[in-house]
Amino acid sequence: MQSKPDSGVSRRAALLGIALGLLVLPRAGQAGNPVGRWYAEGGAAQVDVYPCGEQQLCGRVVWLRSPFDEDGCALRDRSNPDPALRDRPLIGIEVLTGLRPSSGDREWIGGSIYDPVSGRTYRCTLEVVGENRVRLRGYIGVPLLGRTTTWIRVGSENQMCRR
Numbered sequence: 001m002q003s004k005p006d007s008g009v010s011r012r013a014a015l016l017g018i019a020l021g022l023l024v025l026p027r028a029g030q031a032g033n034p035v036g037r038w039y040a041e042g043g044a045a046q047v048d049v050y051p052c053g054e055q056q057l058c059g060r061v062v063w064l065r066s067p068f069d070e071d072g073c074a075l076r077d078r079s080n081p082d083p084a085l086r087d088r089p090l091i092g093i094e095v096l097t098g099l100r101p102s103s104g105d106r107e108w109i110g111g112s113i114y115d116p117v118s119g120r121t122y123r124c125t126l127e128v129v130g131e132n133r134v135r136l137r138g139y140i141g142v143p144l145l146g147r148t149t150t151w152i153r154v155g156s157e158n159q160m161c162r163r
Contacts, residue, residue, distance in 0.1 A: 032105040034126055034134050037062065038151040040095075046154055047095060057108055057126070059096030061116075067091060079119030090116055096136075099126055113138045122146065132156035 034057060040047045044065050052058035067090070069075055075090040099111030106128040113124040113136060122138035129135055132153040139146025 032128050034108065034128055037154040038134065039154055039157065040151050041149065043152075043157075047151070049096065053098065055101060057096065057099040057111070058094055060094045061091055064091060077116050077119075079117060081119050096124070096126075099124070132159065 034049050035051065037046055037048050038059075039045070045061055046063035047059045048062045049057055049059040064075065067075055076086060077088050077090060077093060078086050080086050080088075093114070093116060095114045095116070097112050097114075099108035101107075102109045108126040111124045111126065112121050114121045115138070122140060124136055124138045125143065127135045127137075129150075134151050135148055136151060137143055137146050137148045
């Protein structure tokens with residue numbers, strides 16, 4: 001006759017495993033983790049950064065300070081080099097793709113960033129410089145030939161003022 005495993009021990013082991021798993025998973029707002037909603041370009045847009053692919057990050061425009069053109073129509077991706085994409089609304093466009101964690105826990109590399117103003121896509125890196133601040137560097141070829149911008153986590157803006 002086989003004995004039944006102790007369900008109390010099995011349940012405790014399962015709960016312990018779940019608890020340990022939750023401790024090691026990255027969470028939004030955790031230092032070193034860029035997942036969450038960010039103000040981009042000085043607050044002109046909000047971008048949701050989220051996990052995608054296998055251990056990668058992507059980002060999508062979810063809000064614009066000025067979402068309409070001079071005719072009152074939703075802004076479109078008019079500068080896109082692909083004519084078939086020029087009529088899509090800017091809100092909802094994926095602007096970050098393929099960022100992978102570097103050897104450290106604060107840098108993400110190997111990604112691309114799309115600039116809807118110019119219609120160009122650049123290689124990019126992302127560096128977490130605090131719980132509520134990241135630096136993105138878009139570049140052509142090598143990082144030396146590029147531009148860096150700082151994004152601020154939505155909801156933290158008043159904590160960051162130094163007045």
